Amino acid sequence: MSVLLDLVTIVMVSAGMVFFLAGTVGLLRFPDTLTRLHALTKADNIGLGLVVIGLVPQAGSLRDGLKLLCVWLLVLLASATVSQLVAQAARREGDSS
Amino acid sequence: MTIVPALDLFVAGVVLVVAVWTVAVRNTSSAVVGFVAYGLLLALVWVRLGAPDVALTEAAIGSGLTGALLIGAAARLRAGESTVAAERPGVPVRLLIAALATVVAAAIAGVLLSLPDPAPTLAPEATANAGATGLGNPITNVLMAFRAMDTMLEKVVLLLAVLGIWSLSPDAAWGGRPHLPHRAEPDAALEFLARVLTPVGVVLGIAVLWVSADHPGGAFQGATILAAMWLLVLMAGLGEVPDIGRRRLRLALVVGPAVFLTIGLGGLVVSGAFLSYPQGFAKPLILAIEFAMILTVATTLGLLVAGPPVAGPPAAGSAAAGSPARRAAP
Numbered sequence: 454m455s456v457l458l459d460l461v462t463i464v465m466v467s468a469g470m471v472f473f474l475a476g477t478v479g480l481l482r483f484p485d486t487l488t489r490l491h492a493l494t495k496a497d498n499i500g501l502g503l504v505v506i507g508l509v510p511q512a513g514s515l516r517d518g519l520k521l522l523c524v525w526l527l528v529l530l531a532s533a534t535v536s537q538l539v540a541q542a543a544r545r546e547g548d549s550s
Numbered sequence: 551m552t553i554v555p556a557l558d559l560f561v562a563g564v565v566l567v568v569a570v571w572t573v574a575v576r577n578t579s580s581a582v583v584g585f586v587a588y589g590l591l592l593a594l595v596w597v598r599l600g601a602p603d604v605a606l607t608e609a610a611i612g613s614g615l616t617g618a619l620l621i622g623a624a625a626r627l628r629a630g631e632s633t634v635a636a637e638r639p640g641v642p643v644r645l646l647i648a649a650l651a652t653v654v655a656a657a658i659a660g661v662l663l664s665l666p667d668p669a670p671t672l673a674p675e676a677t678a679n680a681g682a683t684g685l686g687n688p689i690t691n692v693l694m695a696f697r698a699m700d701t702m703l704e705k706v707v708l709l710l711a712v713l714g715i716w717s718l719s720p721d722a723a724w725g726g727r728p729h730l731p732h733r734a735e736p737d738a739a740l741e742f743l744a745r746v747l748t749p750v751g752v753v754l755g756i757a758v759l760w761v762s763a764d765h766p767g768g769a770f771q772g773a774t775i776l777a778a779m780w781l782l783v784l785m786a787g788l789g790e791v792p793d794i795g796r797r798r799l800r801l802a803l804v805v806g807p808a809v810f811l812t813i814g815l816g817g818l819v820v821s822g823a824f825l826s827y828p829q830g831f832a833k834p835l836i837l838a839i840e841f842a843m844i845l846t847v848a849t850t851l852g853l854l855v856a857g858p859p860v861a862g863p864p865a866a867g868s869a870a871a872g873s874p875a876r877r878a879a880p
Contacts, residue, residue: 527747530746530747531743534740537739538739541739
């Protein structure tokens, strides 16, 4: 059982890392703010989500697992809002120049 | 096991790189971003050193709140930045700066390297006397009981900082309200975040204080979260900074130190020493102080970010004078 859980952790966290890597590469390589944001949200949302799902089997208790999920939900909320704000700011700057 | 020291070294290296970059970068806004990232990485270092209390403080205050203050300062300075950047001190001045910086760095390194090994510590005494207060977290014990005087004076210093900022207000604006740089048009996304996150953040801020009896946390860290929630609501345009002349605001600012002082003086009467808690009542008294403190510190931190009042009564007409966001908008 614990081997199976460890396997889930390894697979999920590795998959999450792939999204983080892709998001970072996109952030560095994409040409403008909007596409860079698009790349970044993949790392924030899916990447962190997969890492959290991977870590839940390793959590000592139900409470710790729920805390991990809360972290993910809060990051989802914050990163979605920040993306909106950055995109709006970028569009305003684009309009004025 | 070799991967863990390797990761530690990597994190330490990244902290150094970010620190150097923050100092070297010419653009103020970039430097602020670097500083915030530096603070978060430093929090990670504290976690690795086994000091979660310090990590929480660093993340909340060193990175979060100071970051907010610096962003505000950078926005206010933006207009004059190009002229300042164009001014370069002459070679002798730069040589002098380099020499002085080297001397300071060498002195710090010398002191650090000449520390006795193991370093002098009061930790065993603090742990040995942990039972005296009924609190399980030795950090809270030190902050609220063994060195309570320091903690109290810290809060008074915060109050002085607010007074310093308020003293920058023009005569006409005295007693009026500070103006937070929030955007002119209402923003749906920010408003949504403010509505959804604030209840969570308020519960979390109080929880961080509540668990500090036995776990990492504390009034200061909790207060920073509360202040952040207040600022979020203000920036989303869901509320206004109160007039600094308001009696209730002034009360919130002094209640923490006042309760601290009262209980401290009570200790002088009951137990014969300033800030000593009577046997068996230490925990409730400390909680009372901390709850009064969280209100004061949260209000203080929020007002520090809000800055000096820029307008007296709403009719004064200069409401946008201190708003960099509005000035920068086309």
